[in-house]
Structures are given as C-alpha cells and as structure tokens.
Amino acid sequence: MNPKLATLALSGYIAVSCLLAFFFPQSALAFLLVEASLLLLFYVPAPEKVKTFLGALVLLILLPILGWVNGYYLEIAIQIGIFVALALGLNIVVGFVGLLNLGFVAFYAIGAYLWAIFGSPQANAFIPGGLFPLSPNWFFVFLLLSIAVGALTGLLLGLPVLRLRGDYLAIVTLGFAEVVRALVNNLDKPINLTNGPRGIAPITKPPLFFQPLLELAGLQVSPAQLYPLYFYFLILVMVFVIILVTRRLENSRVGRAWKAIREDEVAAASMGVPVVWMKLLGFAVGASFASAVGVLFAAKQVFINPESFTFMESIGVLAMVILGGMGSVPGAVIGATGVTILNLQLLKGLSLWLNGLRQSGAELAIPFLGSYSLSQLPAQFEPAKYERMVFGLILILMMIFRPQGLLPPRQEQRK
Amino acid sequence: MYALIALGYTMVYGVLEFINFAHSEIFVLGAFVGVEVLLLLESSGQLATLHPAAILLLVIITAMVISGVAAMALERVAYRPLLGGPRLVALISAIGASFFLQDGLRLFESLWRNTFYLNYPSLDFLDRNLPVTDILVIPVKSLLVIVTALLTLAGLHFFVNHTKLGTAIRAVAQDPDTASLMGVPVKRVIALTFFVGGALGGLAGVLFGIHYSLVNPYTGFVPGMKAFTAAVVGGIGNIPGAMLGGMMLGLLEAFAASYLSLVTDGAFGAEYKDVVAFLVLILILIFRPKGLLGETVREGKA
Numbered sequence: 001m002n003p004k005l006a007t008l009a010l011s012g013y014i015a016v017s018c019l020l021a022f023f024f025p026q027s028a029l030a031f032l033l034v035e036a037s038l039l040l041l042f043y044v045p046a047p048e049k050v051k052t053f054l055g056a057l058v059l060l061i062l063l064p065i066l067g068w069v070n071g072y073y074l075e076i077a078i079q080i081g082i083f084v085a086l087a088l089g090l091n092i093v094v095g096f097v098g099l100l101n102l103g104f105v106a107f108y109a110i111g112a113y114l115w116a117i118f119g120s121p122q123a124n125a126f127i128p129g130g131l132f133p134l135s136p137n138w139f140f141v142f143l144l145l146s147i148a149v150g151a152l153t154g155l156l157l158g159l160p161v162l163r164l165r166g167d168y169l170a171i172v173t174l175g176f177a178e179v180v181r182a183l184v185n186n187l188d189k190p191i192n193l194t195n196g197p198r199g200i201a202p203i204t205k206p207p208l209f210f211q212p213l214l215e216l217a218g219l220q221v222s223p224a225q226l227y228p229l230y231f232y233f234l235i236l237v238m239v240f241v242i243i244l245v246t247r248r249l250e251n252s253r254v255g256r257a258w259k260a261i262r263e264d265e266v267a268a269a270s271m272g273v274p275v276v277w278m279k280l281l282g283f284a285v286g287a288s289f290a291s292a293v294g295v296l297f298a299a300k301q302v303f304i305n306p307e308s309f310t311f312m313e314s315i316g317v318l319a320m321v322i323l324g325g326m327g328s329v330p331g332a333v334i335g336a337t338g339v340t341i342l343n344l345q346l347l348k349g350l351s352l353w354l355n356g357l358r359q360s361g362a363e364l365a366i367p368f369l370g371s372y373s374l375s376q377l378p379a380q381f382e383p384a385k386y387e388r389m390v391f392g393l394i395l396i397l398m399m400i401f402r403p404q405g406l407l408p409p410r411q412e413q414r415k
Numbered sequence: 416m417y418a419l420i421a422l423g424y425t426m427v428y429g430v431l432e433f434i435n436f437a438h439s440e441i442f443v444l445g446a447f448v449g450v451e452v453l454l455l456l457e458s459s460g461q462l463a464t465l466h467p468a469a470i471l472l473l474v475i476i477t478a479m480v481i482s483g484v485a486a487m488a489l490e491r492v493a494y495r496p497l498l499g500g501p502r503l504v505a506l507i508s509a510i511g512a513s514f515f516l517q518d519g520l521r522l523f524e525s526l527w528r529n530t531f532y533l534n535y536p537s538l539d540f541l542d543r544n545l546p547v548t549d550i551l552v553i554p555v556k557s558l559l560v561i562v563t564a565l566l567t568l569a570g571l572h573f574f575v576n577h578t579k580l581g582t583a584i585r586a587v588a589q590d591p592d593t594a595s596l597m598g599v600p601v602k603r604v605i606a607l608t609f610f611v612g613g614a615l616g617g618l619a620g621v622l623f624g625i626h627y628s629l630v631n632p633y634t635g636f637v638p639g640m641k642a643f644t645a646a647v648v649g650g651i652g653n654i655p656g657a658m659l660g661g662m663m664l665g666l667l668e669a670f671a672a673s674y675l676s677l678v679t680d681g682a683f684g685a686e687y688k689d690v691v692a693f694l695v696l697i698l699i700l701i702f703r704p705k706g707l708l709g710e711t712v713r714e715g716k717a
Contacts, residue, residue: 100506160701168700170506171643175693178640182690311636315510322507389518395511399504400496 007050013037014058038337059236064229074228078300080340081235082293087320087336088242088329089289094318095327096255097282098262099162100170102314103177107287109184109309110153111146111294113194116304118142119204122195136207143295150291154284162279177314185306199305203298206234231300238296239333242289246329249285258282259327312388316343319391322398325405334407342390437493437509439639440516441486441613445620446630447520448478471559478621479614486613487606489516495602520632560622567615568658574611584608637689641668644696668692 017033037058066073086108093101116122118134119142134142161172187193194200205227249255257278260268269275298304316339324335398405452474493512494505575581586594587604595601623638624630641664648660671691 102510161697163701168647171640171647172697172700175640175644175696179690179693315514318507318510388514389522392511392513392515392518396493396508396515399508399511400493403504 007054010037010054014054014062064232068225068229071228074232076341076344078228078231078235079344080337081232081239082297082300083317083320083340084333084336085235085239085242085293086290086317087324087332088239088246089286089293090317091286091321091324091327091329091332092246092249092258092282092289093286094321095325095332096250096258096262097279098258099279099283101173101283101286102170102311102318103173103175103180104286104290104317105309105311105314106173106177106180107150107153107290108294108297108313109180109306111150111291112298112304112308113184113200113294114146114149114291114298115139115142115295116200116203116298117193119299120200120202122193122200134204136204137209139204139206139295139299143292146291146295147288150288150294151284153291154287155280157287158280158283162276162283174311174314177309177311181306181309184309194306197306199303199307201303203302203304205299205302206230231296235296238292243329243333250329254278254281262327315391315395319394323394323406325408328405328407331405331407335405339391339394347390437489437512437516438486438612438616439636439642440513440520441482441489441616442620442623442639442642443630443632443634444485444516444520445478445482445617446624446634447524447620447632448481448617449474449621449624450630452477475618475621478617480617482617482620483610483614486609486616489613490606490609495605517632524632556626560626563618563622564658564661567618568655571611571615572655580604580607641692644692647696648699664692664695667695 014037017037020033038055063073063077068074086104089107090101090104093099093104119139157173157176161169161176184194185197187196208226208230257268257273260271260273261275261278265275297308301308317336320335320339321332322335323338324331324333453470456470456473489512493508573581575584583594583599583604584607586597586599587601587608591601594604619642623634642661645660645664646657648656648663668691
C-alpha cells in the first residue's frame with residue numbers, strides 16, 4: 001500500500017473511532033475500535049515517524065480524553081498496561097531464556113505486598129512507633145526497592161532450582177507460587193504481617209506532586225478525578241521503560257547469551273556462556289519487573305488480598321506471552337492487550353448480550369429444528385465465568401497450530 | 416490417596432517423559448463420574464437395594480473407563496500432534512488442556528445439575544468404623560482406600576512386568592524407535608498408557624470423592640500437585656517409587672498437620688501443611704533430582 005495513503009487512512013480511522021467512542025460512551029464496541037487502531041498502527045506500512053507520532057497521539061492525548069469522559073475506559077487501559085508489563089517480564093524468562101516459570105505471579109505478589117504492608121497501617125502491627133502508613137512520597141522509593149527485592153527473591157529461588165530441567169522447573173516454580181500464596185494467606189499470626197485472607201486496606205496512593213503545577217495553570221481538579229489519569233500515565237511510563245530495557249537487553253551480550261541458552265544449553269556452555277549466571281539474571285530481571293508492577297497494582301487497588309495472586313493469574317500471563325509469541329516484545333504487548341480485552345470486555349460483553357437475549361424472550365427459529373425460546377437459555381451459560389476454558393483453548397490451539405505465536409520474534413523469521 | 420494419583424503421573428511420564436498436567440482433571444472427572452453414577456442409582460432407587468460391593472464396583476469401573484477414555488481422547492487431541500516437538504510445547508498444551516477441562520466440567524455440571532458442587536450420597540456401609548482394638552478404630556472408608564491402593568499397585572506391577580502389553584509399554588519407554596522397529600505399535604501403546612493412567616486417575620477420583628464426599632471441578636489442583644510431588648519424591652517413572660512417595664508425603668502431611676503447632680509453640684499450625692509438602696518437593700529435587708528410587712529405572716533393573 002502507498003505509505004501516504006496508509007497514513008491518511010490510519011489518521012482517518014483513529015479520528016472516526018475516537019469520535020465514536022466519545023459520543024457513545026456506553027458502547028464497548030466503539031472503544032474496541034479505538035484499541036484496534038493501535039494494532040493497525042503496528043501493521044500498516046506507514047513511515048516510522050508518522051507511526052510514532054500517531055501512536056503517541058492516541059496513547060498520550062486521545063485515550064486520556066476518552067478516559068475523562070468515561071472512567072471505565074481508563075480502568076481498562078490501566079489493566080491492560082499492568083498485564084502488558086507483567087507479560088513483558090515473563091517474556092524475558094520464558095521467551096528469551098526459555099525457562100518455563102509457572103509461578104510468576106509470586107513475584108507480583110511480593111511487590112504488591114511490599115508496598116501494601118508499609119504503605120498502610122498494617123506495618124504498625126509489628127514495628128512500634130506508629131510510623132505507618134508512610135507518606136505518599138515513599139511510593140517511588142518503594143518502586144525502586146521493589147525492583148531490588150524482586151530481583152533478590154528471583155535469585156533466591158533461582159539459585160537452587162535452576163539446575164533442574166525444564167519441566168521440573170515449571171513444577172517447582174508453581175510450587176513456589178503456592179508457597180508464597182499460602183504464606184501470605186496465613187501470616188496473620190504469630191505476628192500479623194499480611195492480615196491473612198482479609199487482605200490489606202487502605203493502601204496509600206502515590207503522591208500528586210504535580211498538583212501545585214496544575215493549580216498554577218489555573219486548573220482545579222479533584223484528586224478523585226486525577227488519580228485514574230495519574231495511574232494511567234504511571235503505567236504508561238512503566239511499560240515504556242520496561243520495553244526500553246527489554247529492547248536494550250535483547251540486543252546486548254546478555255540477550256544473545258539468553259537466546260543461546262534457549263536454543264541449546266550445552267552448546268552455549270561450551271561457547272563460554274556462563275549458563276547459570278545468565279539464567280539467574282534472566283530470572284531476576286523478570287522477577288523485578290513483576291515486583292515493580294505489583295507495587296503499582298497495590299497502590300491502584302488500595303485493597304489487596306491473596307485472591308489476586310492465584311495460579312490463574314500466572315497462567316493468564318503465560319497465555320498472553322504465548323499468544324503473542326515467545327521471545328517477542330511486540331508479541332507480548334499484543335498478546336497481553338488481546339487477552340485482557342478478551343477478558344474484560346469481550347467475555348463480559350457477551351455475557352451481558354446473552355442476558356439481554358434471555359430477558360427479551362425472543363424466539364429463535366433454527367432451520368429444521370423448530371424454534372427455540374431464548375428465555376430458556378440456561379443461566380449458567382455465561383461466558384465471563386469460563387475464562388479458564390478460553391485460556392485453555394488458547395494454549396492448546398496455539399501450541400498445535402502456531403507454537404511460535406502471533407508475532408514471532410524477527411530473528412527467528414530470518415533463519 | 417496421593418499414591419494412587421501419583422501412579423497415573425508415573426505411568427505417563429515413564430513412557431513419554433512428559434508431565435501430564437491435565438491428569439489432575441482426569442482425576443476430578445473420575446470423581447464426578449462416580450458421583451453421577453451414585454446419584455443416578457439413588458434417583459432410580461437402586462442404591463438401597465443393590466449389594467454394596469456391586470455398587471462400589473459399578474461406580475469404580477464406570478469412572479475408570481470414562482476417565483481412561485477421556486485421557487486417551489486428550490492424548491489424541493492435545494498431545495499427539497505435538498509428539499517430537501519441544502517438551503515445553505507439550506507441557507503448555509497440557510496446562511491448557513487442564514484449564515479447559517476444569518471449566519468444561521463446570522459448564523457441563525452447571526447445565527446438567529444447576530450447580531457444580533456435588534455431594535456424594537452417603538453410603539451406610541462406608542460410614543461404619545471397624546474396631547480393631549479398644550483404642551484403634553479404623554473407618555471403613557480409609558480401609559477401602561488403603562486396600563484399593565495396594566491392590567492397584569499389585570495389579571499394575573503384574574500388568575507392566577508380566578504381560579505382553581506391559582512389555583510393550585516398557586519397550587516404548589526405553590526407546591520408542593527401536594520398539595517400533597521390533598514391531599511394537601508405538602502410538603497405540605502410548606494411547607494405551609494414557610488409558611491406564613487415566614483409569615487410575617478415575618479410580619483415585621472415586622475414592623477421593625467417597626472419602627471427602629464433596630467435589631467441585633477445581634478440587635483437582637492441589638491433590639494433583641501433591642501427587643506429582645509424590646511421584647517425583649519416589650522417582651518419577653517408577654511404579655513402586657510413586658507408591659512410596661505417596662505414602663511418605665501423606666504421612667509427612669499428617670504429621671505436619673498435627674505436630675507443627677506443637678513444635679513451633681502454636682506459631683505455625685496445620686494450615687502450613689501445603690507449604691511443607693512443596694518445600695519437600697523443592698528440597699528433594701535439589702538434593703536427589705532422580706527421586707528416592709529413581710536410580711533403579713536409569714539402570715534398567717525395574
């Protein structure tokens with residue numbers, strides 16, 4: 001396609017979809033169209049600069065405006081951001097180094113609880129002095145701290161288990177995640193660390209350090225309106241940083257060593273790659289990303305409990321990475337976006353639609369079978385409840401028909 | 416109990432060197448088939464009239480056959496196309512299958528019974544206790560589990576070591592290529608292995624259901640994990656090893672549940688038994704990656 005034409009078409013599409021979403025704030029379909037514009041952006045053969053500009057336009061200006069009109073959009077965008085960041089972290093471990101980590105959510109939980117415990121009155125339970133909750137300014141300190149803690153736990157887990165072969169490793173990481181969850185669930189005694197299954201609330205939100213600036217500019221905005229936007233930009237920055245780091249790592253010595261290990265461990269070792277160290281590094285980097293995302297998640301949710309960190313989440317993130325293509329950064333982004341939208345919008349939308357049909361009680365005429373009253377549609381048939389089934393299907397079908405994922409990494413294609 | 420599920424894992428792993436993640440769902444399927452058969456018998460009023468042993472046998476055999484067939488179907492759909500590919504690919508597919516089955520079962524049961532938490536009808540003869548001495552009383556349920564497990568072990572041992580099919584299974588386990596050269600239908604043997612493994616899972620499921628009397632589609636995860644632990648502890652791919660590992664893990668958990676709070680002065684209680692089980696798994700994998708009885712398999716004696 002002619003690049004100029006493509007640019008024009010793309011801009012037109014973005015404008016139309018945004019206008020639609022702006023004027024029909026209830027329509028999930030309109031928002032889907034906006035989301036699809038980013039996907040188109042990736043595929044359309046427009047000049048690199050134009051694509052960057054349009055992408056920035058959508059992400060930095062149009063989406064926030066839409067979010068201002070309808071907070072739900074922003075919520076979805078934030079969720080997508082969180083899962084994109086997680087998928088990128090897991091992509092390093094599974095995609096680059098080739099270690100199947102089924103307990104990825106454990107690191108996420110560790111990060112989340114790190115901030116949850118100290119950013120809420122919870123820490124008073126075991127540190128005397130009434131110092132907690134910490135002031136919002138500590139949020140960024142903890143963000144950095146969580147990277148260190150995540151890396152450290154990654155190392156601690158990695159040291160003993162990385163000698164194991166692939167499938168054993170999967171089981172041990174799975175076991176590790178269960179141990180972490182069991183600990184979080186039960187550490188409300190002897191000392192109350194995590195408040196057990198009741199979870200922790202309220203968790204301090206990050207500081208609104210820019211509010212004085214806004215007031216200077218003559219904008220009076222209440223924090224309640226500001227926070228979603230703020231989190232949106234925070235997660236955007238975080239995803240951007242993670243992509244940047246991953247990209248740099250991918251093409252560095254370390255990244256090449258990882259891929260060498262993935263392709264053939266023995267060959268890599270004989271070529272002088274320090275296999276164990278490189279594996280540990282990959283483990284630690286992935287863990288630190290997840291942990292940092294966890295801090296943000298805790299701050300956004302205000303309330304967390306062990307329910308948010310089940311095996312289901314690990315598999316969800318894994319499904320994202322696999323759907324997009326293991327070892328591919330754009331793949332992880334698209335996989336995460338796709339699965340999150342599927343989960344949050346499509347399945348829910350479908351459920352609502354079926355519910356509507358049921359209530360309407362319309363008669364459906366099926367050829368040769370007679371008519372069927374839709375009000376008889378069983379109430380259990382609710383797609384939103386069967387996300388596991390969908391994930392499972394994604395995993396099996398992807399493995400059978402396209403094990404390299406939707407967007408396989410470019411280097412593989414060259415071979 | 417764990418030993419029984421572990422046997423299923425070991426069977427499949429021994430032949431394919433592949434962890435059948437969906438085994439825990441096959442196990443749950445067995446439990447559900449069991450409960451359905453019992454409920455059907457109950458609604459047709461035959462539960463009271465039939466002989467207890469006949470009921471038990473009927474339930475167990477139905478569950479075993481259905482689970483076995485399900486496992487075979489699973490192998491056909493989700494694993495066979497991936498044979499010879501990278502191991503991770505098959506593993507991920509297995510996880511997918513496991514998730515798919517969980518919700519598939521839930522969907523089916525919610526459509527069929529309007530709920531997916533099912534209660535086993537209570538069977539009188541199983542709720543009795545068997546007094547051995549004045550203090551020692553064994554519930555019939557537990558006895559049933561233990562006896563079945565031992566019988567199964569013996570049966571499996573005989574099947575694998577002393578029948579033609581068993582020999583074929585062992586041949587495929589050692590070297591599929593050579594086995595196929597010797598005229599062993601490798602694919603059919605693999606399917607058969609899945610059937611046997613699945614049937615064992617179904618049997619374990621029924622016993623689990625009878626023992627705990629409440630099943631839902633998600634019950635399989637933790638027992639499945641533990642059974643895998645047991646299989647690994649005993650040396651995966653090794654039938655007596657799985658049995659030993661299962662018993663060890665069961666004992667360990669029972670002790671952890673009752674003594675942990677005593678030892679730590681009430682700080683850590685029975686809720687940590689799962690943690691203990693997984694820690695044992697990690698420790699054993701670190702110090703003895705081949706498991707307690709693992710070496711014998713490698714040396715080809717078993």
